[in-house]
Amino acid sequence: MAELEGRLQELQEEASRFIVRNEYEAWYTRHGAQGFNAATSKDYTLYMVELPSNKIELWALLESDRLKNYVLRDFYTERQAVLEERRLRVDTNPFGMLGERFLSTAFQVHPYGVSIIGLPSDINLLNKEKANRFYQDHYTPENGVIILVGDVNPDETIPLLEKYFGNIPARKPTETAISKEPAQRGERRIEVEFDAEPYVMIGYHKPTIPHKDNYVFDMISGILSFGRTSRLYKNIVEKGIAISAYSYNGHPGERHDNLFIFAGAPRTPHTAGELEEALYEEIERLKREPVEREEFDRVLNLVDASFVRALQSNSGMAYWLASSEATAGSWRYMLSWREQIHRVQPEDVMRVARTYLSEDNRTIGVIVKPDNR
């Protein structure tokens, strides 16, 4: 075995003579790039970078070259790095481990239940052929969106983009057959053992964009956890039951029917069970009492202000636009969303809470210490 490893290392060293290490990144770095990175979600993959505005042609050249002439150099070494990323984000991270197990419990058929980073056994099965096939299947011009935010002049930029990206041959992306998750028909509960303090995650299945109920869920999330005067903060965090308690709409992605999440960290001596009960009380209240107009207005006010603030950052804007394009099919979703949110009524909140936030539709995941049996 040691002999084989030694031989492998020799071969790798020989092969590395033909590689100019990190040449691509070096070009970006040299020209003042910041935030050069890529990110994978369940719905889309993002490739991002920030550059001084006079370097736009560098970006066009490097990005179009990458799309046209990509080479998966050092694939297997990089696969090792991916294993390390998994260890970092999941194996040694209680929230990551809980999140992975939670999703695979909530989604037993739909790929939203599959870990993004991958299980170790799956990572070890990845090879260049599979990666190439994925690329061929999905990295086609019509499946991609370019988002440029900053000091760009459309009259100059669009011809530039045409020059560099226009000759990428059109190709139909391969359709992936995706199974629809059947109705849950009963509560699911898991415990995840980890040497860490308790944490609770609860999820309810729901329809995604552009279903009208999705906007209601966004409003519910605002009422429950946007700001210090929100319900979960006042009734759970400020009462000392938990050090964090929040809700979140649209997990783990937004292109397919997804989950509305409640989560939090109980504060000793309060237990995960008590936090769970406190969260259910808030849910029951939504079903029982109409929300006051004041609470709506509070959320709408915060939403409007956050729109103004979002305009301060190029990368923030780029991310919103990209996410809207990928999940809703158009960047215009950002603007129409605001209109739709303003139309949500108290009756909608009650109806949606009663329809979806039910016992038979929920999955619960809790971190427990190994000696807590």
Added chain:
Amino acid sequence: MRPKKILHALILSILPLLGVFTSAAATTPDALRFSPLRFNPPQPEKQKLSNGLEVYLLEDHELPLITVDVLVKSGTLYEPQDRVGLYQIMADLMRTGGTTTRSPQKVDEELESMAADVDITIGREYGIATLDVLTEDIEQGLEIFADILKTPGFEQGRIDLRKKQELEGIRRRNDDPFDIGIRFFPAYLYGREHPLGSYAEAAGIQNITVADLLRAHAALFNPDNLVLAVTGDFDEDRIIPLLERHFTDWKSRHIRQPDLPEPDIYSGKPLVLFIQKDLNQSTILLGHISLKRTPGNTDIFALRIMNEILGESSFTSRLYREVRDKRGLAYSVGSYFDTSSYAFPGDWFAFAQTRAEKTVETASIMIGVIEGMKRERVSGEELELIRDSLTNSFVFGFTDSSAIARQRMILDFRGYPHDYLENYTERIGEVTAGDVQKMAKKYLSLDHLIIVVVGNEAYFEEPLNTLGQVIPIDPDD
């Protein structure tokens, strides 16, 4: 053709060759020519209120937002050592504990009705309090902000809650291996008794009283200890009277912070602090002290470049290349070099998170990279890459007005000359490979290296004691 027309035709034919735009798609970045970057960052203006309080002003009417920053010229280094954590707790309670005229609920409601934010953070050597508000709410926002800064209420219920939250935080701080490592590294480097190495303990937190909070507030939030900066969509003639109204009736308490003892910096043989935790990936930190910064220190330019090459420049650094890129031993790897400590020497460390079996191998590779930086000059290519990178990315320090004003405010507080930023990229351009090696030799000391490892030794292929003297540590200590 008449002479003028010939000249005109000549000029038109030369223009494309000047390469403002290449006419065909280039195939390699070398062939690209870029127009010069139009970069003229605005300069904040400096004024004084009638009580001597300095104010920096920078108008920016792009969005209807105003930011008011308050620089606090003192930090957690001055905390009483039997109450480590007091200053940030106090800062948080300024926001959540109400004021002498407003209940905590009223402050929350008022701020939220305006979608305004107040945030107060106290660092080691200074703190920043910030009000972020829409233009239309500046008067009310400023009134609440001043109330919070001058006369916090420290309501008992909120104090109890905040203390309880801190205690829960202490319970949870061993859940993340990096958090463990980053706590014990300075503890051994500077000593636990020194503010640089101490960390919050349950007993100290529990003992915090209102009197402690008031004392802390008095020590930090004194007009002589503060500087203001206002950026955004304001008019100078209308903002100054507002600031005068709220910030000049503030009496100074002339509280003198105690002198700080010098830290007893670790000077023994290489040490391995080992925290056993059942993880399939080990967290490694290794390093020592960096420098005590002064405005006149000229090492800083070569030092910056040295650390970028060593491990800060994400995908092109040596640590990244040797540990991740060539060997796939880590996803997260790099180096950190503190150049912002002016009271005492800061610290530097290289870090990596690697599969447990390879803990010692990875640590050895990291040490080898550091040795290489000291032993040989970096190549011309590496140097040029980072010099160009720092020069070309300089613009990112100026992407928003409040960052610009804050930067100016802090540079002045530290005593930098006015043209420091103007000359920065020039100084970067002057750094040689020899300078970089000099910095590596001077600052990357391996003789007294402190290595922290958090992981499961049952998995290690090699024993830790090959790296240095091993000291097992209980993270609950």
